[in-house]
Amino acid sequence: MPRPFRLAAVLFLAAAAIVSGACNRRRAVAVPVPAPAVANRDSIDAAARARTDSLARVDQARRDSLARVQAAADSVSRMASMRTEAMRSAVMSPIYFDYDSDALSEDARSKLDAKLPFLSADQAMRLRIAGHADERGSDEYNLALGQRRAAAAKRYLAQRGIADARIEIISYGEERPAEQGADESVWRQNRRAEFEITAGGGQPGTSGS
Amino acid sequence: MTSLHPRALVAAFLVGATAVQAQDTTQKGVRIGLTYERGVRPRVAVLPFAGQHGDSLRVMIGRDLDFSDRIEVEPAAAIGAYEAASGGGTRPPNYGLWKTLGAAAVIQGTANGTGVTVSIHDVARARVAETREFALSGPATGEEWRMAVHGVSDEIERWITGTRGAAQSRILYVRNRQVYVIDSDGAGERALTQGATALSPSWHPSGRYIAYSTFGARGTEIHVRDLRDGTSRRLATASGLNITPEWSPDGQSIAYAHGQENGADLVLAAAFGDGAGARRITVGKGTDNTSPSFSPDGRRLAFTSGRSGHPEVYIADTDGANAELLTPFQFGRPSYRSSPSWSPDGRVVAFQTRGDGEFQVATIALRDRSMKQLTSEGANEDPSWAPDGRHLVFTSSRSGVKQLWILDLETGRSRQLTRSSGGARLAAWSRILGSSP
Numbered sequence: 001m002p003r004p005f006r007l008a009a010v011l012f013l014a015a016a017a018i019v020s021g022a023c024n025r026r027r028a029v030a031v032p033v034p035a036p037a038v039a040n041r042d043s044i045d046a047a048a049r050a051r052t053d054s055l056a057r058v059d060q061a062r063r064d065s066l067a068r069v070q071a072a073a074d075s076v077s078r079m080a081s082m083r084t085e086a087m088r089s090a091v092m093s094p095i096y097f098d099y100d101s102d103a104l105s106e107d108a109r110s111k112l113d114a115k116l117p118f119l120s121a122d123q124a125m126r127l128r129i130a131g132h133a134d135e136r137g138s139d140e141y142n143l144a145l146g147q148r149r150a151a152a153a154k155r156y157l158a159q160r161g162i163a164d165a166r167i168e169i170i171s172y173g174e175e176r177p178a179e180q181g182a183d184e185s186v187w188r189q190n191r192r193a194e195f196e197i198t199a200g201g202g203q204p205g206t207s208g209s
Numbered sequence: 210m211t212s213l214h215p216r217a218l219v220a221a222f223l224v225g226a227t228a229v230q231a232q233d234t235t236q237k238g239v240r241i242g243l244t245y246e247r248g249v250r251p252r253v254a255v256l257p258f259a260g261q262h263g264d265s266l267r268v269m270i271g272r273d274l275d276f277s278d279r280i281e282v283e284p285a286a287a288i289g290a291y292e293a294a295s296g297g298g299t300r301p302p303n304y305g306l307w308k309t310l311g312a313a314a315v316i317q318g319t320a321n322g323t324g325v326t327v328s329i330h331d332v333a334r335a336r337v338a339e340t341r342e343f344a345l346s347g348p349a350t351g352e353e354w355r356m357a358v359h360g361v362s363d364e365i366e367r368w369i370t371g372t373r374g375a376a377q378s379r380i381l382y383v384r385n386r387q388v389y390v391i392d393s394d395g396a397g398e399r400a401l402t403q404g405a406t407a408l409s410p411s412w413h414p415s416g417r418y419i420a421y422s423t424f425g426a427r428g429t430e431i432h433v434r435d436l437r438d439g440t441s442r443r444l445a446t447a448s449g450l451n452i453t454p455e456w457s458p459d460g461q462s463i464a465y466a467h468g469q470e471n472g473a474d475l476v477l478a479a480a481f482g483d484g485a486g487a488r489r490i491t492v493g494k495g496t497d498n499t500s501p502s503f504s505p506d507g508r509r510l511a512f513t514s515g516r517s518g519h520p521e522v523y524i525a526d527t528d529g530a531n532a533e534l535l536t537p538f539q540f541g542r543p544s545y546r547s548s549p550s551w552s553p554d555g556r557v558v559a560f561q562t563r564g565d566g567e568f569q570v571a572t573i574a575l576r577d578r579s580m581k582q583l584t585s586e587g588a589n590e591d592p593s594w595a596p597d598g599r600h601l602v603f604t605s606s607r608s609g610v611k612q613l614w615i616l617d618l619e620t621g622r623s624r625q626l627t628r629s630s631g632g633a634r635l636a637a638w639s640r641i642l643g644s645s646p
């Protein structure tokens with residue numbers, strides 16, 4: 001038992017003795033003195049309970065507070081990861097081309113525009129743009145076409161302020177189709193440029209992150 | 210088998226009769242002395258060979274002569290039945306019988322441990338026209354041995370037609386994005402590369418080296434492999450796109466397409482140097498220029514270019530001068546022409562063309578620019594000339610999966626060369642090879 005509590009109990013017992021002594025002096029008749037031990041035990045118990053409750057409340061408050069902090073932290077991290085997800089999805093979103101063409105469609109331009117704020121915000125971010133072709137052209141000429149598609153995407157970003165050195169390009173021609181098949185719905189998916197984040201962008205394990 | 214006899218006899222007689230009528234024209238066989246009209250194939254019987262591996266020799270030689278499309282080879286099954294009457298083994302053939310059957314020549318052979326002795330009989334003159342012993346190096350039925358046997362077939366073809374055959378050759382191609390090689394008769398298929406995607410293989414004129422492109426860390430790269438010692442090295446190229454290598458006819462240089470961010474141009478580099486000083490050939494001004502093919506004299510190149518807005522075949526001097534459109538532009542029609550291959554005689558360029566449907570293989574004559582479409586079944590792409598200048602190998606989807614097919618331009622006969630799982634494409638036919646790589 002902590003020392004202040006023991007002291008309080010002693011003072012309480014002393015006070016009780018004085019009160020009962022005064023009573024004895026006023027009434028000389030022998031009145032059975034209530035066992036002080038019983039009253040004292042109740043008090044002690046009550047005090048102990050109060051003490052325990054108070055401790056539990058403090059503990060609960062501390063726990064609540066910790067949970068609130070944790071929740072806040074979780075929410076911050078969730079938002080950050082949502083932001084990373086949104087960033088990655090915008091930056092990595094592929095663009096598509098017309099048959100035997102490296103011209104950037106309106107849709108392709110808007111997808112490239114959506115990448116710009118993220119590329120500007122994270123100067124450590126580097127990209128590899130891979131150009132692809134559908135299976136219809138010559139296997140060999142399609143390698144050159146894929147290169148031209150990747151170059152067109154890079155040129156668009158570079159003209160809008162993204163440093164040349166941050167973007168490398170490569171062509172896979174028709175060798176790595178996104179979809180297998182032999183109709184326009186498949187070919188449309190395969191005439192594309194893909195964007196890979198090679199550094200930065202919250203990429204764990206890549207240089208510059 | 211016996212039911213074939215009457216028909217075979219009639220056919221043999223008819224062909225023999227035609228051959229005899231055609232005495233006054235064209236090529237003369239150096240040993241047989243008969244002359245044949247274009248399109249008429251002399252009938253030849255290859256009798257069973259005596260000695261070890263005689264069966265393999267007879268099958269291979271008979272098949273080579275058949276695949277040459279210059280000679281009509283008596284079916285082996287029919288020969289089996291006539292064999293007893295014709296003498297068989299190493300005894301002289303029954304000239305009278307073979308004459309009746311319409312055969313111009315009969316071939317006999319005897320294998321020994323180190324080679325094969327082959328005799329060709331002139332049936333009309335009832336005598337041996339030529340006998341020669343050929344050395345066959347390497348383990349029997351191995352790669353080197355088979356190449357030597359193809360050389361025997363090609364020499365027999367020269368005895369008969371006056372023109373050496375092209376069986377002693379191989380074809381490079383791409384299967385499952387690796388470079389493979391296969392003998393002209395479809396045997397001996399094997400992988401030459403493994404690992405990174407490899408495309409567009411090309412032969413050194415000697416057959417000893419090949420060049421091809423790969424997907425590497427710095428973009429596409431060009432590799433040169435020595436087939437004799439198995440070593441390979443990367444041709445020093447600038448980073449970016451480096452594709453479609455093609456050896457010059459003198460074997461000293463490699464032309465290829467190089468591009469970074471503004472189209473692709475053809476460049477010419479020393480094949481065995483450090484690659485420094487690669488010289489630009491084409492000035493495509495941001496367009497793509499790929500797939501070069503040298504004229505046989507090495508002074509000009511045919512190539513694919515998109516400079517007119519869509520791919521067409523162009524020709525230029527190897528210094529880039531005198532570039533001109535070879536395949537005629539068709540106004541208002543969507544066309545796509547690419548992948549040229551200059552014929553060994555220099556007179557025509559084969560290429561792939563597409564209008565509204567699938568790609569088809571066609572040729573265009575240098576002199577009058579007349580075009581001839583050679584295929585129509587399925588998609589047919591990436592032709593490459595055989596060293597005999599009358600056969601083309603190309604990719605065809607006619608059997609479903611893309612496989613290599615060989616077309617004889619004289620007779621129109623075609624045969625399937627590969628039956629590879631995963632298909633086959635981007636074929637390159639070698640020149641005549643020695644018996645070893």
